[in-house]
Every structure is written in structure tokens, then in C-alpha cells.
Amino acid sequence: EAGVVQSPRYKIIEKKQPVAFWCNPISGHNTLYWYRQNLGQGPELLIRYENEEAVDDSQLPKDRFSAERLKGVDSTLKIQPAELGDSAVYLCASSLDQSGTSGTNTQYFGPGTRLTVL
Amino acid sequence: SQQGEEDPQALSIQEGENATMNCSYKTSINNLQWYRQNSGRGLVHLILIRSNEREKHSGRLRVTLDTSKKSSSLLITASRAADTASYFCATDAFVSGTYKYIFGTGTRLKVLA
Numbered sequence: 001e002a003g004v005v006q007s008p009r010y011k012i013i014e015k016k017q018p019v020a021f022w023c024n025p026i027s028g029h030n031t032l033y034w035y036r037q038n039l040g041q042g043p044e045l046l047i048r049y050e051n052e053e054a055v056d057d058s059q060l061p062k063d064r065f066s067a068e069r070l071k072g073v074d075s076t077l078k079i080q081p082a083e084l085g086d087s088a089v090y091l092c093a094s095s096l097d098q099s100g101t102s103g104t105n106t107q108y109f110g111p112g113t114r115l116t117v118l
Numbered sequence: 119s120q121q122g123e124e125d126p127q128a129l130s131i132q133e134g135e136n137a138t139m140n141c142s143y144k145t146s147i148n149n150l151q152w153y154r155q156n157s158g159r160g161l162v163h164l165i166l167i168r169s170n171e172r173e174k175h176s177g178r179l180r181v182t183l184d185t186s187k188k189s190s191s192l193l194i195t196a197s198r199a200a201d202t203a204s205y206f207c208a209t210d211a212f213v214s215g216t217y218k219y220i221f222g223t224g225t226r227l228k229v230l231a
Contacts, residue, residue, distance in 0.1 A: 004160075033219070035221075040224075041223060041224070042206050042208075042221035042222050042223050042224050043161070043206075043221045044221070045218065045219060045220070048219075055216075056216060056218065058214075091160060091161070093161075105149075105210060105219070106151065106163050106166055107151075107161075107163065107208075107219065108163065109153075109160035109161040109162070110160050111159060111160045112159075112160050114158075
């Protein structure tokens with residue numbers, strides 16, 4: 001079974017430029033997560049989707065970040081314009097069930113996209 | 119702020135020794151999970167323990183959960199150099215009216231051959 005696929009793996013951009021990350025979750029997983037992980041820290045949730053609905057985007061900086069999950073499968077996370085402080089690893093994960101269920105919401109992570117903003 | 123705080127932040131042991139990492143959290147939880155992250159890689163799920171469970175085992179891993187103290191521990195027995203990684207706890211926690219998946223700050227484990 002294929003895991004969570006992310007692209008690109010690495011991205012270097014100048015500040016104020018736009019950037020987009022793509023994620024393909026595990027087949028059949030309805031829940032999709034985007035996280036940001038700064039160096040030496042744990043992942044911080046940016047947005048969570050149940051199918052195509054964004055059910056938790058409270059941590060997403062909406063002035064510059066946007067996300068979409070068309071047809072409830074693949075997802076794209078965009079930053080426009082990027083700032084120096086956006087340099088981090090952006091992780092995508094998927095799970096079979098959503099948070100708060102009986103315990104089958106184990107998340108499976110992709111390899112991440114390492115973003116460097118110069 | 120993050121839900122989970124892990125202790126110690128870094129741990130260095132000799133191969134064959136046991137490694138113990140602790141995680142504390144703040145609110146009620148549905149379950150708690152431990153993940154491993156090798157340098158430059160994504161996170162890999164290790165083990166899940168539900169809020170009504172007190173201990174679980176998986177191979178060389180042993181996890182305990184004390185909901186009265188809002189804490190969990192991960193024990194890796196007979197460590198190997200390949201266990202060198204960062205370990206994170208993650209809680210499925212009820213925060214601000216909804217369940218959220220919140221990661222701790224991580225413990226960086228180094229196993230010396």
C-alpha cells in the first residue's frame with residue numbers, strides 16, 4: 001500500500017514569492033492534516049479536513065495561507081506571499097477516522113516538504 | 119501552547135540500555151500516541167494507548183498512561199543504534215469545544231554503539 005505522498009520534497013524561494021505544496025493521502029483515508037514543524041519542535045496543526053470540508057483551520061494564518069482539498073482526496077497548501085518566518089518543514093498526514101473517535105485515528109505522515117525562504 | 123511537554127528534551131545512552139521518555143499533557147484526552155521521527159523524515163506511528171488503558175506493549179516498547187497525573191511514559195528496552203531518533207507524544211485532546219491532535223515538544227534520543 002502506498003503511503004502519503006508529498007511534493008516537492010524541498011523548496012527554496014525568495015521572500016514575498018508564492019509557494020504551493022501538494023499532498024496525496026492514503027487511499028480511503030477521509031481525514032487529512034497539514035502540519036508545520038519548526039526545527040527542534042513538534043508538528044503544529046495548520047488545518048484538518050474531513051473529506052473536502054475544513055473542520056479545523058483555527059491555526060492557519062489566513063492572511064497568507066490557504067488550502068484546498070478538492071473532491072476530498074488530494075490537497076494543496078499555499079503560502080502567498082512567503083515570509084522569512086515561514087521556513088519550516090510542512091507535513092501532510094492522513095487517517096482513517098477523525099479525532100474524538102474510539103481510537104482508530106492513527107495518523108500516517110508523508111516525508112514532508114522542507115521550505116527555505118531567503 | 120502545545121499540549122504535551124516531554125522530558126527529557128534530549129537523552130544519550132549506550133546500546134543495550136533502556137530509554138525512558140515522559141510526556142505530560144493538560145486537558146482530558148481520548149487517546150495518546152507515540153511517534154518516532156528520524157532525521158529529515160516524516161513521523162512514524164509507534165503505539166496508541168486509549169484513555170481507559172494503563173499499559174501497552176509492542177515489541178521492545180512499553181507505554182504507560184496515568185490519566186490522574188495527565189502523564190505517559192515510553193520505555194524502549196535493549197536499545198539499538200537504529201533507535202536514534204526524536205520521539206513525540208501526541209494527544210487526541212478535547213480543546214476549545216473540539217477534539218484536536220496535539221504533539222509534544224519531543225525527546226531527542228541518541229543511542230551510542
